[in-house]
Amino acid sequence: MKKKVLTVDDSRTMRDMVSFTLKGAGYDVVEAADGQQALGVIGANKVDLVITDLNMPVMDGLTLIRRLRATPAHRTLPILMLTTEADEKKKSEGRAVGATGWIVKPFNPEKLISVVQKVCG
Amino acid sequence: MEDLSRFKQTYFDESAELLEVAESGLLRLTPGEVDSDEVNAIFRAVHSIKGGGGAFGFTELVAFAHEFETVMDGVRNNTVPVTTELVDTLIRANDLLGQMLAYAREGDPAPAGTTDGTVAALRRHLSGGAPQAQAPAAAPAAPPPTPVYAPTYADDEDDEAGLFGDAMAAIAAARAEEDPVPPGKLRWTIVFRPRSDLLMSGNEPAFMLRALRRLGDATVECHTDALPNLQNLEAELLHLSWTVTLLADADVDLDKINDVFEFVADDCDIRITAEAPPPAAPEAPPPVTDPVPVATPPTVVAAIPEAPKAEPPKAEAARPRPNGGGAEHAGLTSHTIRVDLDKIDRLVNMVGEMVITQAMIAEHVRELPPGEFQELLEGLEQLAQHTRELRESVMSIRAQPVSSVFSRMPRLVRECAATTGKEVQLVTSGETTEVDKTVVENLVDPLTHMIRNSIDHGLEGPDERERVGKPRAGTVHLSAQHRSGRIVIEITDDGRGINRPKVLSKAIEKGLVQPGATLSDEEIDNLIFLPGFSTADQVSNLSGRGVGMDVVRRNITSLGGRIGVYSTPGEGSRFVLSLPLTLAVLDGMVISVGEERFVLPLTNIVESLRPKAADLHGLVGKCDVMMARGEYVRLVYLHQLFGIPGAVADPTHALVVLVETEDGSRLGLVVDEVLGQQQVVIKSLEANFRRLDGVAAATILGDGRVALILDVAGLREMSRHMDSRAPRPPSPPVAALPAPALEPV
Amino acid sequence: MSSSTALATVGGSRTDARNDVMAVNAAEEQYVTFTVGSEEYGVNILSVREIRGWTPESRLPNLPDYVRGVINLRGIIIPIFDLRARFGGGATSVTKRHVVVVIQVGERTRGILVDAISDILAIGHDAIKPPPDVDGGMVDAEYLSGLYTADDRMVTLLSVEKLFSVENSELDSATKALPALERAS
Known part of the structure; x- marks a missing residue:
């Protein structure tokens, strides 16, 4: 049974890259362009991991994480956030709302896969 | 990469x-x-x-x-x-x-x-x-140096955790004696003791242990000593800790191990020690200090990486395309796809060729004995209908709203206003009007220039406007709409209008008009489209950038479009630009004159009729007019205009096709015959040759021959010039026309 | 759909031909020669795209007689120039034996109508003689790139770029008469 990863990013380029890389590594990937869409996708799919950008229209990444953590079913769902550079403030904000970890943009495919394996096997 | x-x-x-x-x-x-x-x-x-x-x-x-x-x-x-x-x-x-x-x-x-x-x-x-x-x-x-993320590991001095770690290290050291590390390897001992709420962040120790296994041979010991009594056990809390012994290749360094715990560094106690093979081993790697200082931070990928060296995962190579299977995400992705323009263009070309082939078949079928092939004819009729729909669907893929061009104009207006010191308000409407992508792209330059022109020449400065009782800010209105199968774009300003005396004197000065010539207001206004014409007294920063309205007109006509100007002194000017919706295919009427065949765009045709002699009149020896539906329209003899031998010269024996230009003016085109209606693929004449007056483009008919597509407004222009060449060429008043000199065909 | 028959397609063998030439003498180039009346002309083979039999043209209005019209070359529309008319010999009365040499000039493809193809010659640079002054003659020396003697025939080598650049400027000036000038006259 393939693990299903949801990539949430308003940038099509990023979604494409994440999606392509993870599919190549044997994951199922579903996409959403913002937090709101992501909630919809999670409502309709069993997702094993969420990779979300922070800065997005409609609903940003931190809000998405907060909303997910507020739902019992998703309290332990791995959520990785994408940050540019090593934004300490963003990281601690992310951790504070319950992010599992982070991926620093830009990333190479190998790094992405290794991080994903680290949090969802 | x-x-x-x-x-x-x-x-x-x-x-x-x-x-x-x-x-x-x-x-x-x-x-x-x-x-x-x-x-x-x-x-x-x-x-x-x-x-x-x-x-x-x-x-x-x-x-x-x-x-x-x-x-x-x-x-x-x-x-x-x-x-x-x-x-x-x-x-x-x-x-x-x-x-x-x-x-x-x-x-x-x-x-x-x-x-x-x-x-x-x-x-x-x-x-x-x-x-x-x-x-x-x-x-x-470049971005400021990447702040390195320094995890807060438990201090060595730290109470029990530290002691615990020390104890484990001692055990590891003891084991080292009885089980030496093989050459070329390192033995790591990792003591991992997560905080009890680790699971709440979505982290899962099992995956981390698995990640460690990927680095080498790992032996995992689980410590259950901290497990509470069953009645105190909370499912979401973690009470376990682990010691992992990892025998890994020498290239697995501390960073790689730390990396595994990257996300939980704040939520756990962790001790990592390494043990090298006995120094005796000849090919041993440099000995590693023992214990390795734990404070070494884990790697954080730099903001700007060197080109990542990672090989794509193997499975990737077998995948045919990125996004393969993307459609499975029903309802997740948006309902649009991105398609390479080349693919659409190939499709457009293919539809074009299909249109030609269909026309060819239709032409052959016409020669079949009538009444015998009813089903074939019906099938062909259906095919024609489907081809038309296919064409429309394909063309609509390429259609784009003009907003992509219009949206660039506010900026331009802003700049022009700043340069000229004028106050300008831009109003746009009809941005959603759709037209072929190529047309949209080709609109940018002409519109840019025309708006510059309107601000530079059309609008008055704020003070002058105030003096004449207008608001200080001038208004430029840019609009788009569909009208009779074309897109019509208007640029209207509420400025001073075209200064006709000035334009005329300038035109005379430049030798574009003979002194003493009498021109109508409309003709004077249109002088601004002549090459080499510029009314700015000084070459201004804006409009004087080496292009004039003549270039605008040339650009527009090269797209099969037309441009006209309507101006009222003191009230403003209105530039009207009309363009075909697509540059690829059009519905046309094939007509013949002499041995030549031409295509008239269907959108221009009102009707075709064979006039009676009583309907025809000469007008002040200048041209012939015909009474059609209660209106006099001027007759234009295509054979005269184009110098075609062997045509039917007498309108009562020929056909008059009543055509209408976008500005609503009509004229009667005298042709020999109307052969039929068909879709034609527009082919460029300019690609390998040049533009010709009265010709919009060319096409290939069913028999493989080339036919010119006529530009009705261009023909009207040509005929005007012919009319004004007094004395009139030897075409006597129609009423006195001799029997048409029919040449054998 | 098209009644045309290509007599020969030079394009395919062009590279081979060129290689042969280069192997023999780097200073040699191949020319396709053709006749117009009793005269023989040559154009560099590298500019020749194909040679095809005459197919009826569609006429273009209000142009000099040496612009025969346009034909459909596999979906693109190319103009045909009548070389005889261009050199002042009047319009060619075409027969099925007449030939169109399709030439690539920069981005543009154009055809020239000639009587017949006569030869393909490998001509060394030093064998090309400069054209004499053709003062007041029909032929503007500008587009003659040289003269070559093959056996006892004289072959006039044409520079297609120049030939067509002359066409262009003449055509432009022919239609440059501004509407306003006419209106006011």
């Missing part, structure tokens, strides 16, 4: 869209009325461009985008005040970002210092307007 470069196209496409988003946002950014949603959208656009750029290693681009983003972040947080100057700087930065993207796309480095000025300007806004001593060079403008 093949695996990343395949996304470059997406990246550049997306970036182009983001640049437009940023630009239109910036243009709406007004001091005192900052809309935070807009600002966020601009920020995000720049941010996304930067993010993607990083993935492809576009260092210069990323460095510059970072500067831009920083200022936008300031605007977002209200630490950078929005001033007109700031907006100008940001707009410039956006332009420059576009340029940097272009360099990146071409794989060229930006010329040294390209971003210096803009970066300096951006930074000035950050530092509260105080100019910095020196503009930093582009390279140092």
